[in-house]
Amino acid sequence: DAGVIQSPRHEVTEMGQEVTLRCKPISGHNSLFWYRQTMMRGLELLIYFNNNVPIDDSGMPEDRFSAKMPNASFSTLKIQPSEPRDSAVYFCASSGGSFGTGRSPLHFGNGTRLTVT
Amino acid sequence: DAKTTQPPSMDCAEGRAANLPCNHSTISGNEYVYWYRQIHSQGPQYIIHGLKNNETNEMASLIITEDRKSSTLILPHATLRDTAVYYCTRQRSYGQNFVFGPGTRLSVLP
Numbered sequence: 205d206a207g208v209i210q211s212p213r214h215e216v217t218e219m220g221q222e223v224t225l226r227c228k229p230i231s232g233h234n235s236l237f238w239y240r241q242t243m244m245r246g247l248e249l250l251i252y253f254n255n256n257v258p259i260d261d262s263g264m265p266e267d268r269f270s271a272k273m274p275n276a277s278f279s280t281l282k283i284q285p286s287e288p289r290d291s292a293v294y295f296c297a298s299s300g301g302s303f304g305t306g307r308s309p310l311h312f313g314n315g316t317r318l319t320v321t
Numbered sequence: 322d323a324k325t326t327q328p329p330s331m332d333c334a335e336g337r338a339a340n341l342p343c344n345h346s347t348i349s350g351n352e353y354v355y356w357y358r359q360i361h362s363q364g365p366q367y368i369i370h371g372l373k374n375n376e377t378n379e380m381a382s383l384i385i386t387e388d389r390k391s392s393t394l395i396l397p398h399a400t401l402r403d404t405a406v407y408y409c410t411r412q413r414s415y416g417q418n419f420v421f422g423p424g425t426r427l428s429v430l431p
Contacts (some may be wrong), residue, residue, distance in 0.1 A: 208364075237419070246420040247365070247408075268428055294365050309355060312364030 205229075205280040208313035216319045225316045227300030228277055238254060238271055239295040247295075253279065256263050282311050286320045293317050324348075325409045330426040333403075339396040341425050343409030346390040352413045354385060354395045358405040359424070365408060368394065399429045 209228040217223055229236050240287040251261040256273045264271070268287070273279040283290055297310040324416055326344040345354060353372050358366040358394070367374055369383045376383045381392040382395040408424040 239421075246423050249420060267404075293362065297364070309367035309370060310357070310365070311367065314364050315362070 206312055208298050208315050210294075210313035210314060213314065214317045214319075216321065217286055218321055219287055221288045221320075222282065223290075223293050223318060223320075225281040225296075227279045227281070227296030227313060229279070229296070230300065230311055231254040231277065233298035233300040234276070235256070235299040235308070236273060237289055238278050238279070239297065239312075240282070240292045241295060241315070242292045250281070255259045283318075286318075288293070288320045291318055291320050322344045323362070324411060324420065325422055327407070327422065329423065329426070330337045332397045332428050332430055333396075335401060335429050335431050336398055339394075339403065339427060339429070340398040341394040341396075341407050341409075341427065342391065343394070344391045345409070345411055346379055346409075348389055348411055349413065350389075353418070354392050355410045355412060356381070356383065357408045357410065357421075358403075359408070360402075360405040365421075368407075370412075399427075401429050401431065403427065404429045 211226045211260045219304050235254050239252040240250055242249045250263045251271045252259055253273045269283055293315045295312050295315045297312040299308045299310050339368040353370050355370040358368055359365045369378055371379050371383045371385050385392045406424040407424050408421050410419050410421055
């Protein structure tokens with residue numbers, strides 16, 4: 205079990221540039237979550253997918269953020285244009301079993317540390 | 322709204338049991354209690370979860386009160402490597418996403 209794989213581990217970019225974060229969930233998991241973590245706000249849920257379909261994106265901060273899951277083994281989180289306040293650690297997590305049974309824990313990747321200058 | 326309340330920080334002596342409390346007084350009958358921990362800058366790691374009964378695994382024990390309004394995570398013999406932020410969360414049987422509060426920062430002292 206390779207776990208949830210995120211890339212890149214670190215990203216430094218200038219304000220106004222487009223940033224794409226990538227996530228490969230654990231094989232067989234059917235739910236995928238994107239979180240953002242900052243010192244001020246802690247862990248915030250941005251969006252989650254079930255069977256590749258976005259279920260709730262109410263946590264996405266604004267239109268500059270978008271997320272896709274074109275297939276069961278890949279998801280992206282895109283920020284365009286990026287701003288300094290987007291600097292944070294972005295985590296992807298996946299969950300297996302029947303969605304919403306309550307018996308399926310989240311498995312997190314090691315995150316992408318984004319710095320926007 | 323994390324819907325759980327935890328103390329912001331706790332200390333524990335190495336080798337002693339660490340008992341981390343969590344209040345979830347508004348929990349509904351079909352919501353599970355989950356515990357995770359986050360060591361430094363890594364992603365949160367699942368520890369244990371339960372619905373009504375007490376649970377134990379190789380990492381920890383989970384004690385849930387009979388009225389389910391609170392729970393305690395027990396690390397029976399804390400080590401320095403258990404120093405982390407511990408999150409108590411809740412998940413409904415269907416459709417509930419995971420919301421994380423600020424958690425408890427546990428420091429295991431030598």
